[in-house]
Amino acid sequence: MTDSESTKPGTLPGLVNGDELVRHLRDTLDRAASLAGALSEALARISPQQPQETEPAFQERLRAAETDAHDLASRLVESENQLGRLMNLYVATYQLHAVPDPAQVRATIADISVNLLGAQQFVLLLRRDETADWEVALREGIRDPSAFPLYAADAYTIGGDPQVDATLVDGSLKLGPFTDSTALAVVPLKFQQEVLGVLVLLKLFDHRPPLRADDRELLDLLSAHAASALLAARLFAAKDRRLKTLESLIRLARPE
Amino acid sequence: MLARRFPGGVLAVSTVSTVLVVDDSALMHRVYEVMLRDRPMLHAHDGDEALRLIDQRSDIGLVLLDINMPTISGFEVLDRLRAAGRVPGLPVIVITTEGRDEEAARGLAAGAAAYLTKPFRSEQIRDTIARLESSAKT
Numbered sequence: 001m002t003d004s005e006s007t008k009p010g011t012l013p014g015l016v017n018g019d020e021l022v023r024h025l026r027d028t029l030d031r032a033a034s035l036a037g038a039l040s041e042a043l044a045r046i047s048p049q050q051p052q053e054t055e056p057a058f059q060e061r062l063r064a065a066e067t068d069a070h071d072l073a074s075r076l077v078e079s080e081n082q083l084g085r086l087m088n089l090y091v092a093t094y095q096l097h098a099v100p101d102p103a104q105v106r107a108t109i110a111d112i113s114v115n116l117l118g119a120q121q122f123v124l125l126l127r128r129d130e131t132a133d134w135e136v137a138l139r140e141g142i143r144d145p146s147a148f149p150l151y152a153a154d155a156y157t158i159g160g161d162p163q164v165d166a167t168l169v170d171g172s173l174k175l176g177p178f179t180d181s182t183a184l185a186v187v188p189l190k191f192q193q194e195v196l197g198v199l200v201l202l203k204l205f206d207h208r209p210p211l212r213a214d215d216r217e218l219l220d221l222l223s224a225h226a227a228s229a230l231l232a233a234r235l236f237a238a239k240d241r242r243l244k245t246l247e248s249l250i251r252l253a254r255p256e
Numbered sequence: 257m258l259a260r261r262f263p264g265g266v267l268a269v270s271t272v273s274t275v276l277v278v279d280d281s282a283l284m285h286r287v288y289e290v291m292l293r294d295r296p297m298l299h300a301h302d303g304d305e306a307l308r309l310i311d312q313r314s315d316i317g318l319v320l321l322d323i324n325m326p327t328i329s330g331f332e333v334l335d336r337l338r339a340a341g342r343v344p345g346l347p348v349i350v351i352t353t354e355g356r357d358e359e360a361a362r363g364l365a366a367g368a369a370a371y372l373t374k375p376f377r378s379e380q381i382r383d384t385i386a387r388l389e390s391s392a393k394t
Contacts, residue, residue: 084377087290095283111283114353118375205353207373 088116089221096229100236105229110140118208119201123151126197171195187219189227196227273317274298278306280325291378303328323352334366343367347388
């Protein structure tokens with residue numbers, strides 16, 4: 001191709017005459033037609049069979065997808081909540097049995113009540129050894145004893161709170177609110193049918209929502225594991241005291 | 257430098273930094289170990305121990321500070337950190353059992369980066385830390 005032909009108006013580079021131009025145009029149109037055909041096939045594959053039903057069918061699929069997404073989100077939230085509850089149960093169990101010391105177990109019960117349950121005011125009643133009395137072993141968050149006179153002294157007197165009295169006898173967990181009691185919940189510390197004491201929750205922190213069914217798992221755990229931890233700690237402390245006594249006797253008896 | 261202060265007062269914490277937990281409750285230390293098990297962690301059981309660790313360790317990039325402690329309170333720890341120029345450079349999340357707004361305001365005014373009330377769920381503390389970390393990336 002000469003420079004003059006390439007620059008001639010109405011020509012395309014590489015085409016010499018009108019016939020070639022027509023052939024080029026025909027080829028281009030054929031290619032365009034084949035591309036259009038391929039595009040139509042592709043659209044037909046992704047489009048509904050009956051174009052007049054596209055809108056309702058699409059809306060239905062959209063609603064179903066939204067419902068599925070909502071269900072998945074709800075399940076995810078529930079899984080997160082379940083994981084949180086399991087974590088609390090694990091930590092509470094671990095810490096209750098971590099140190100076999102009665103004072104430490106009592107402190108852990110208080111810790112669980114404050115940090116995991118969100119209890120602002122509560123008392124722990126424990127059976128005094130070999131007696132029928134119930135000692136007020138722990139009193140938390142009660143700055144004014146007159147607010148809860150039943151627990152102001154060192155011992156709790158049977159006949160003071162019906163819900164507490166019933167729990168001390170039957171050993172069953174009670175969730176309030178109650179009409180005949182100031183307690184929000186009464187949690188028995190029970191080991192093999194023997195009630196060692198009760199945890200009486202009197203008030204939650206203001207920002208804490210009321211006790212729910214979800215909290216029952218932690219309260220049930222406290223009921224069983226706090227009792228067994230307390231019993232184990234008492235036995236360990238008793239054995240430790242005897243061991244120290246024997247060691248002292250041996251030291252005294254040993255010749256210098 | 258493991259923590260940075262950005263315009264607007266947003267504090268940021270690096271994802272590789274150590275978390276210092278300050279709480280007098282052994283239970284809460286266990287809770288944090290489980291909730292934040294993917295992070296290196298140091299433990300302080302009172303304010304004095306916390307201040308000593310912050311002074312000695314340069315890898316601490318975040319402090320979870322309980323307010324209600326027997327010897328010196330979390331607020332006092334925060335005040336001492338501010339007097340030493342450590343906050344607001346070092347991100348501190350104050351943790352308390354009281355949900356009162358004035359406590360939150362006091363903590364934030366003293367230089368804390370965020371505020372949480374007990375009992376909290378793991379996603380609450382993780383979201384709070386993630387929010388601080390996302391500021392570090394931007």
